[in-house]
Amino acid sequence: MFFLIALTILCFYKIRISKNGYWDNFLEREQTNSIKGIFILLVFFRHALQYIAKNGYNFNQWGDSVATHTNTALGQLIVVLFLFYSGYGVMEAIKNKGNTYIAKMPRNRILPTLLNFDIAVLCFVIVDLLLDIGNVYFLSQIPLRG
Structure with a gap:
């Protein structure tokens, strides 16, 4: 609950409301970095x-249900938007930078x-290994999908 x-x-920190109804720079780097940080x-x-x-937690408190419902509702949407x-x-x-940016992209x-x-x-x-201390898994137990 504290996390939420x-x-x-954090989402409302330094929020500003535009006087003319919209921002011209809503997709500038500063704004999108903030949004990516939230995601x-x-x-x-x-x-x-x-x-x-x-780890065995039961999720039976009120805040737990809010967290699990939020998690279920957002699903992969947060990854897609990021x-x-x-x-x-x-x-x-x-x-903006052209071919030089593309050439330097791998490095x-x-x-x-x-x-x-x-x-x-x-x-x-x-x-994951620390949480599975004492459990032994063999290669035959790992489902291989292809």
Whole structure:
């Protein structure tokens, strides 16, 4: 419950209302980074709920039901919107910087993103292993889909 209240406060932090009814710069980098930050928090929230449930928590308090209903209602929407805003930013950069941005993309964008993603996956694997201490899994127990 505390997380939801903190997230709400973060969403309204430094909110400004336009006098003419709209903002011309609503898709500028500063605004989209703020929105992406909210979606990153929501993705973290979704993953944290999975680990909390896996650890045996029953979710029987009022705030728990709000959290689980929010998690169910948002589903993959938060991932899709995060990817939309990220993709929009990349397309704007390509439009403004041209072929030089594309040429530098593997070194400046893809590799750092891949490294950060690999570190995050490693952290999740470590947490998963810590939560599964004492359980032994064999290769034959892992469902392989292709």
